[in-house]
Amino acid sequence: MTKVHFIAIGGSVMHQLAIALKLKGYQVTGSDDEIFEPALSNLEQAGILPPAMGWDDSRITADIDAVILGMHARADNPELIKARELGLKIYSFPEYIYQESLDKKRVAVGGSHGKTTTTAMIMHILQENNQVFDYLVGARLEGFPQSVNITNAPLIICEADEYPASVIEKRPKFHFLHPHIAILTGIAWDHINVFPTYEIYKEQFAIFIRQLLPEQVLIYNNADDELRNLVEAEGKHLRLIPYNAPVHNIRDGITRVYFDDAWADLQIFGEHNLMNLHAAKLVCNELGINDEAVLKAMTTFTGAAKRLELIGKNDQCVIYRDFAHAPSKVKATIEALKKQFPERKLIAVLELHTYSSLNADFMNEYTGAMDLADEAVVFFSKHALELKRLPDLSPEIIAQGFGRNDLHIFHERNQLEAFLDAQTYQQTNLLMMSSGNYDGLDVNSLKKYL
Incomplete structure (x- = not known):
């Protein structure tokens, strides 16, 4: 044994x-x-x-x-x-996943944003089409008992993270998976405690592309100029499949998506999610599943935990929570809600919780990220700063970084709660974004505003 x-x-x-x-x-x-x-x-x-x-x-x-x-x-x-x-034999997590999947077809979903959702979409489509597969994903998903599954299945779907593998193996996790089919969703600088410059961060994706073997499949976000240039420079040995936002329309808060003659009404929304869906569809096509089967499966996809996750709604208000914390994710999530509900006011709350987001030197990366929110709130806890051994953050630096003079900035949970209690929620949506927990705020308790 x-x-x-x-x-x-x-x-x-x-x-x-x-x-x-x-x-x-x-x-x-x-x-x-x-x-x-x-x-x-x-x-x-x-x-x-x-x-x-x-x-x-x-x-x-x-x-x-x-x-x-x-x-x-x-x-x-x-x-x-x-x-x-x-x-x-000592392995980091991704090194061991590779050892367990040497005889499997490997699919890896990498990129600065959208990895979890895209991986979840592929898993959902495969499951709905009775495919047998192993998986590794960074969130709790409806219909899957755990977030890692290792059996004797012939296929594995992996969320491919760029964070270091372990204390003795500092290279990014996604360098160890060696996929046959890879997705790159985009490049937006993150993890500045590990990648102190954007160039160092971008180079990790260049290495990932170079490591893919000739004629292997790379599906990439053609709308990301930085990624497209990198793929064109480093991926000449690969079978390249670009993707973009698919044809779609929005009516009464419902998004309908089209692939050629096939279409479906979705439970998810937002241009970033539609891009993720296009990438997932292309992978599933490579695995032998046609567009009609993909779209039929996607009508029942409700999303991954904390990815535009519905907390509650009524006729006047919808409350969502989202894992968004990096600037590109914050911007995309706010944009998605404004496009889906153009007539409604949007209150957007962002918790600064990661090392990068709490770092004064990184704050300018957030310029414009919350511009589309009607009321923009930034929360951070002093405790998070202490844990990460970072100096105190001044409200002036935060407001300057985001480029909004009307930004509401709180560092005490009771201040945030008082602000939310004071708002009216007629024709108004509330969006809570964080990779933390707002210093212990029970997000489900916000249903009281409904």
């Missing part, structure tokens, strides 16, 4: 891989210094929750076939040191 040990098993995708391997019949153990919900309950239910928190090098034995190293394990971790001393 294959024996696998996870160092830092409690990560959001790490624990999902651990559960997937347990379900595959592997002997799985793990450790971590702290594990939070929902990973704690998920691991306990699977029977692989570590018996005690903390690191213990006695868990590392010579008969372990693979050690999988999580992102927050440090280089001086005693279990890692012991594994190296014993000469065990």
Whole structure:
């Protein structure tokens, strides 16, 4: 029986891989210094929750076939040191995914934005067409019990992240997946703690393209000038398939999309989502699914968790939450809502939560990102600054960065709640954008405005 040990098993995708391997019949153990919900309950239910928190090098034995190293394990971790001393095979998460998928057809969805949604669309279309496949995706999806699945399926669909693989493998995760079919959704600078300049960030995508083997398929967003130039320069050895926003119209808040003679009314909306759908369709075409089958499946697609996720609605107001935090994502999400409901006022709330977004040097990247919102709010917590060891942020720097003098800026949750309570929600939509939780605000409680 294959024996696998996870160092830092409690990560959001790490624990999902651990559960997937347990379900595959592997002997799985793990450790971590702290594990939070929902990973704690998920691991306990699977029977692989570590018996005690903390690191213990006695868990590392010579008969372990693979050690999988999580992102927050440090280089001086005693279990890692012991594994190296014993000469065990040590993998980062993406390196191990590749090992498990050597005999599979691999699809990777990369890019600065839209990865999760595009991956989710492909998965949904395949499932609706009774295809058997493995997957790796960065969100909870309707109809899928976990976010990582590893079986003996002949195909794997992977969300391909550009963040570093592990503490001992600093290269981006998507460099390790070696797909047969790849999507690149666009390039917009992010993760400045890892990629201090835009050129360094862009180079990671150039490397990804160069690594693809001759005649492999690269499906890319032709509307992104930066990406198109990069693909034309680096991708001459590939079968290139460009995509753009498909033909569509919006009537009574419903988006209808057309591919040649086939059409469908969607539950999702926004130009960025339509682009994601076009990319997903092209992948599914490559996998043998025609446009009619793609569109039929997409009529029941409701989106990934926290990606323009509906919190509640009535005849006067719709409340959405979205994972948007990088400037390009914030701009695209606000634009989508304004186009879908042109007659309604939009209150848009953005939490600055990532290292990049809380960094004064990055703030100018947000210029114009919230211009289309009728009321624009920026929230950040002092606690998040402390955790990331960043200096205090002045409201002046934030307002200047966003280029809006009328920007509402709060750093206390009760200030934000008071502001939201004071608004009227007749013919008004509310959009909450964050990769955090607004210092503990229960987003579902906002239904009271309905």
